[in-house]
Structure formats: structure tokens, C-alpha cells
Amino acid sequence: MPKILIVGGGYAGFYTAWKLEKWLRPGEAEVTMVDPLPYMTYQPFLPEVAAGSIDPRHSVVAHRAHLKKTSVLTAKVTHVNHAAKTATITPPVGEPWEFAYDIVVVTAGAVSRTFPIPGVADQAIGLKTIEEAVAIRDKVLTNFDKAAQLPAGPERDRLLTFVVIGGGFAGIEVFAELRSFASSLLTKYPEIAFEDTHFHLIEAMGRIMPEVSESTALWVIKNLAERGAEVHLNTQLTSAVDGVIELSTGESFESDLIVWTAGVMANPGIVRNTDLPIEERGRLKVRTDLRVGTEDEIIEGAWGAGDITAVPDLSGGGVGGFCVPNAQHAVRQGKLMAKNIVAVLRGEGTVEYNHKNLGAVAGLGVGIGAFQSGKFAIKGFPAWVAHRGYHGLAMPSWERKIRVVGGWVLNVFLGRDIVSIEAVQTPRAVFEQFASRPKPPVAATAAVPAEVKAPRAPRKAPVKTPVEVAAAESGTESVVAP
Ligand SMILES: Cc1cc2nc3c(=O)[nH]c(=O)nc-3n(C[C@H](O)[C@H](O)[C@H](O)COP(=O)(O)OP(=O)(O)OC[C@H]3O[C@@H](n4cnc5c(N)ncnc54)[C@H](O)[C@@H]3O)c2cc1C
Incomplete structure (x- = not known):
């Protein structure tokens, strides 16, 4: 029976x-999926998890x-040697x-892409995992x-x-949700006034959310400004050492929470540890049928999909001719790849x-959203x-x-859960x-000097000499031994 190895159980891998479980006939192939995490993360919900609107486990x-x-193997793939058809x-x-x-399916996703800005590696936190979202909320x-x-x-x-760095979709969503x-x-903290809270989003480009039209993006900035959240366009973070934010505009302030959402890159843990072909931007080279290779050369027995790959975008809408890294593509590519593997x-x-x-829809906090499909846009409550x-429907299973939508319904009546469980870290x-x-073992006691070890005599009143007694009675005793 051919052995199929799936590297990564996120959107595309899961x-x-x-779908392979659905379409493979009994005995047709054996499927193993390896991921260091025992779960697939529905990343579009991370901003709402960070804002306490969705229970992390849901x-x-x-x-x-x-x-x-x-x-299912909860482990890491650390090397793929396709020449020998083995993975470590x-x-x-x-x-x-x-x-x-016999067949490898590479779906190990992407990680946060950072730049060597002083302080970022030590102070900032990404938003790619459920653990990060929970830590931000806490x-x-x-x-x-x-x-x-x-x-x-x-x-x-x-x-x-x-502070949030990066005005793409994920950055704006988490900024607005927070x-x-x-x-x-x-309302629960009468000691803190609205004016005491400060929100800054830093974006190097002249606009936010490239997935929506210019006018929708401007509406989002205006809406955020009205809610007391400032978007700094054409601005770069130059330093974040010790939480002191320094901007290219000369502005500086301190922050205890810096969320980094300025882009992703193909998972280096895999693309740097394989003999499979990698293109110039560091992604796995994949054909339109999701086999690894180019249109002229097929790498037999190797497939790839999702954020780790450069899949040519036949719709003509992709950046640089390739599918952009999003869940819309990862899910559809995963399903088609299963079909194509079975076909081969x-x-x-x-x-x-x-x-x-299909368009883009963003949640911008409870009751506010933005939706764009082509030239058609909806803003505010209907978009939310x-x-x-x-997303309630797109959540797998x-x-x-039921858990996610049930949680939303409960929040309407009971409010968000506002308990920090940061102590879970310790x-x-x-x-x-x-x-x-x-008590310390006997061997340790034996090493203690003899005079310390000797049992103490019961404390008695010191016996006074006749001279001391006479002195005490005459009131001349000045020193009493302890
Ligand atoms: C905050 C946020 C909001 C988003 N919102 C949207 C949205 O609204 N709409 C949309 O379309 N897209 C959205 N996206 C993007 C979308 O979530 C990703 O494009 C999608 O998850 C990519 O799927 P994937 O399978 O390629 O990677 P992932 O889903 O990231 O899965 C990769 C898997 O590989 C595993 N892995 C990593 N290293 C190894 C290894 N060495 N060995 C084995 N396994 C490994 C990981 O643990 C992970 O489970 C959002 C992303 C974020 C971060």
C-alpha cells in the first residue's frame, strides 16, 4: 500500500x-499526518480570541x-529528503x-516574518498561534x-x-478587536478612563488592508480614529528596545504590548531542510495541479499547498502571478490536492x-465590520x-x-469572559x-559539625553564683548573660 505523509496539519494539511479519508478506497493508501500541534488552528478567529470574544479551545x-x-503523529518533521523518499x-x-x-504532501504553512529592528525579537509577540492570542488577551x-x-x-x-505593527488584514482586525x-x-474598571487607554497601529505603506478598496480602507481608518485608535501611515518602527517605541516620524512612546503582524514567510523549518525545489521568495515551487515542480518538470510523489507554496494563480488576481497566502486558497487547495492525489x-x-x-470580510470589534467583493462594499454592523x-459556517465540523456560535450567543446575554489566567504560565x-x-537526609546531617549536632539541653534559668546573687540583691548587677 502506498504511504502518504502529510507534513503539517493546519488548513491545507487537515x-x-x-478528504483523502473520504475519497480513498479501503486498502488504496495509508495516510500519516505529522504536526507538532495536536490541532488545526482556525487563524481568522485569533483576533477575536485575543479580544475575549471566542474561547481559545473553540x-x-x-x-x-x-x-x-x-x-496522527504529534511531532515535527525536521528534514525531507525526497531523493531517498524519507522524512526525519x-x-x-x-x-x-x-x-x-511514497508520496509527500508539504503543507507546513508560514511563520511571522520580521525585520532586524532593535528590540522586536525580545519585546514583540506574533499572532499566528492560539497561544499568542491567549497571551495577548491575558x-x-x-x-x-x-x-x-x-x-x-x-x-x-x-x-x-x-501597539500593533502592520496594517494588513490580520493587523487591522486584532487592533480593532483589542x-x-x-x-x-x-465599565468594569472605574479607575480607568477611556482617555487613559492608547492604541497605535504602525504601517510602513500609505494605506491599510490591500484586500479592500481605497475608500473602504479609509472608512476603516476613520472609524478607528473615532473609537480612539490611531493608525500611523507611511511610518516605520525603528526601535522597540525595552518597550520604548521609536518611529521614523521621530515620535516615541512606551508600550507594554507590541503585536507584530507585518507579514509572513514560508516555514523556514521545512523549506531550508529539503531537496524539493524552492523559488526565489523562499516558497515551495508548485504547479497548477499542486504537484511540486514546474509546468515542464514534475517532481514525482511530491505535492504542496497553502502558505508554504507558490501556486500559480490562474484567476489572474494573485500578487506576482501567485496565490496570496490565505485560508480561502489553503482550504480549496487542500481539497483539490486530495482529489488529484487519488486521481494519480x-x-x-x-x-x-x-x-x-470571493472577497474579504473583516471583524473590527463587536458590532463593526467591513466587507469587500470587487467594487461592492458593506461597512459597519451588516458587515460584522x-x-x-x-466564519461561523467556514469553521470545520x-x-x-456549534461551540463557536454558541459562545457568541452566550456573550450577548452574559458578556465576554474577562478573567486573565496569565498565572497559567507558572x-x-x-x-x-x-x-x-x-527533612535533609541523614548523610547531610552527619556532615554538620559536632557542636551544632549535639542535642540541646532544656532551657533552664541560669544558676547564679553567690557573688551574683548578692550583687543583684544590692542592685549593682548591670550585665545579665543571655
Ligand atoms: C490573525 C490571522 C487572521 C487571518 N484571517 C484570515 C481571513 O480572514 N481569511 C483568510 O482567508 N485567511 C486568513 N488568514 C490566513 C490563513 O489563516 C492562512 O493563510 C492559512 O492558515 C494557511 O493555511 P496553511 O495550511 O498553509 O498553514 P497553517 O494553517 O498555518 O498550518 C501549518 C501547519 O503546519 C504545522 N507545522 C509547522 N512546522 C511543522 C513541521 N516542522 N512539521 C510538521 N508540521 C509543521 C503547524 O503547526 C501548522 O499546524 C489569517 C491569518 C492570521 C494569522
Whole structure:
């Protein structure tokens, strides 16, 4: 039986495995999916997780709960040697080992792309994982808790100043969601006024959200400004050392939360550790039928999809002729790739990937959104309903859809959950502080000097000499031994 190895169980990998389970006949192939995480992350929900509108666990999809016929390995692929058709699997415990495959499917996604700006690597946080979204949410809440007890001054300003770098879709969404979150918190924190909270988004280009029209982008900037959130266009971050933000405009202020969303790059952990062909921008070279290679040369037994790949965009809408890295493409490519893999196994022809962008819909905080499809745009509340409607339906599996939509409905009646569980980072701290520890072992006691070890005699009143007694009685005793 041919062995299919899927590297990465995110959007593209998860959908490939899911559809292979559906379309492969029993005994036709054996599928293994490897991912260091036991779940697929629905990344479009990360801004709402950071803003406390979606429970973090609801926005991830457990591999083992939904993939019934796929072998799931929670481990990292650290090398793909396609010449030998082996991949190195590095598990969380134990030694790396070689997996021999017949077909490899590379869907290891992308990571945050940063620039060597001083302080960014040490101070900023990305927004590609559920862990980052949870940490951002907890940070906002913890900072409110701290600031509520401080008098006005630089430390309080620093805690209540929130910065996002990058005005793409993800950046604007998290910026707007955090503004909405902070505003909703004010009713619970009477010590903090609206004017005490500061929101800055830094964008190097002259506009935000290239996926929407200029007029929609301008509406978003105006809407954010009205809500007390400032977008700095044509501005670059020059330093973030110790949380001191320095901008190319000369402006400077301090911030305790810097969210970096200025672009992504193909997962270096895979593209730098494989003999598969990589194009000049560091992505895996993939054909229109999602086989690795070029239109003239097929790399037999290798497939790829999603953010890690450069798939030619036949609709003509792609940047530089390639599909942009988004979930719309990753999901559809995953599904088509499963179909094409099955077709090749059966000696049939493949189908080319051709998807015309459906448009873009952004959630900008509770009750506000922006939608754009071609020249058609909707803004404000109806767009927010469209955002929740679209993503509520796009979330894989009914089980997850019900959890997410159920959470939204509960929030309408009960409000967002506003508890920071930042202490989860040090879960043993209190237990350790008060935990009883065994007495030092006998061997350690033996090493202690004899005079310290000797048992103490019961404390008695010191026996006084007759001279001392006489002195005491006559009132001349000046020194009493302890
Ligand atoms: C905040 C945010 C909001 C977004 N909003 C939208 C939106 O509204 N609409 C839209 O279309 N797109 C959106 N996107 C983009 C979309 O989520 C991505 O394009 C999509 O997730 C790409 O899918 P993928 O399968 O290529 O990668 P991913 O979904 O990132 O999956 C990659 C998988 O590979 C795994 N992996 C990594 N390294 C290894 C390794 N060494 N070995 C094995 N596995 C590995 C990872 O753990 C991960 O599970 C958003 C992204 C973000 C960050």
C-alpha cells in the first residue's frame, strides 16, 4: 500500500487528510499526518480570541477527534529528503527517526516574518498561534488590573498603551478587536478612563488592508480614529528596545504590548531542510495541479499547498502571478490536492487549481465590520454580521461551529469572559511556595559539625553564683548573660 505523509496539519494539511479519508478506497493508501500541534488552528478567529470574544479551545480543531482513518503523529518533521523518499520525524520525546514514504504532501504553512529592528525579537509577540492570542488577551487584562492601582504617570501610560505593527488584514482586525475589548472593559474598571487607554497601529505603506478598496480602507481608518485608535501611515518602527517605541516620524512612546503582524514567510523549518525545489521568495515551487515542480518538470510523489507554496494563480488576481497566502486558497487547495492525489494513484488525470477570490470580510470589534467583493462594499454592523456568518459556517465540523456560535450567543446575554489566567504560565508557583519538603537526609546531617549536632539541653534559668546573687540583691548587677 502506498504511504502518504502529510507534513503539517493546519488548513491545507487537515483538509487534505479529511478528504483523502473520504475519497480513498479501503486498502488504496495509508495516510500519516505529522504536526507538532495536536490541532488545526482556525487563524481568522485569533483576533477575536485575543479580544475575549471566542474561547481559545473553540477555535482549534483536534486532529484525533476528526481524522478517524489517518495516523496522527504529534511531532515535527525536521528534514525531507525526497531523493531517498524519507522524512526525519523529531518527536517531543525520544530520538529523531526516518519515515519512509511514497508520496509527500508539504503543507507546513508560514511563520511571522520580521525585520532586524532593535528590540522586536525580545519585546514583540506574533499572532499566528492560539497561544499568542491567549497571551495577548491575558496581557491586556493583567495590564488593566495593574494600571487600576497606579496613579497617573509613565508606568500607568505604558501599561495602557497597545501597539500593533502592520496594517494588513490580520493587523487591522486584532487592533480593532483589542480597541473594542478595552472599551468594553472600562465599565468594569472605574479607575480607568477611556482617555487613559492608547492604541497605535504602525504601517510602513500609505494605506491599510490591500484586500479592500481605497475608500473602504479609509472608512476603516476613520472609524478607528473615532473609537480612539490611531493608525500611523507611511511610518516605520525603528526601535522597540525595552518597550520604548521609536518611529521614523521621530515620535516615541512606551508600550507594554507590541503585536507584530507585518507579514509572513514560508516555514523556514521545512523549506531550508529539503531537496524539493524552492523559488526565489523562499516558497515551495508548485504547479497548477499542486504537484511540486514546474509546468515542464514534475517532481514525482511530491505535492504542496497553502502558505508554504507558490501556486500559480490562474484567476489572474494573485500578487506576482501567485496565490496570496490565505485560508480561502489553503482550504480549496487542500481539497483539490486530495482529489488529484487519488486521481494519480488510479492513473487518472489531474485538475488545475483555479479559484477566483470571493472577497474579504473583516471583524473590527463587536458590532463593526467591513466587507469587500470587487467594487461592492458593506461597512459597519451588516458587515460584522456577514463576518460572523461567514466564519461561523467556514469553521470545520459542526461540533466546532456549534461551540463557536454558541459562545457568541452566550456573550450577548452574559458578556465576554474577562478573567486573565496569565498565572497559567507558572501553574506550580503557589503549590511550590507552601509545599512541605522532606527533612535533609541523614548523610547531610552527619556532615554538620559536632557542636551544632549535639542535642540541646532544656532551657533552664541560669544558676547564679553567690557573688551574683548578692550583687543583684544590692542592685549593682548591670550585665545579665543571655
Ligand atoms: C490573525 C490571522 C487572521 C487571518 N484571517 C484570515 C481571513 O480572514 N481569511 C483568510 O482567508 N485567511 C486568513 N488568514 C490566513 C490563513 O489563516 C492562512 O493563510 C492559512 O492558515 C494557511 O493555511 P496553511 O495550511 O498553509 O498553514 P497553517 O494553517 O498555518 O498550518 C501549518 C501547519 O503546519 C504545522 N507545522 C509547522 N512546522 C511543522 C513541521 N516542522 N512539521 C510538521 N508540521 C509543521 C503547524 O503547526 C501548522 O499546524 C489569517 C491569518 C492570521 C494569522
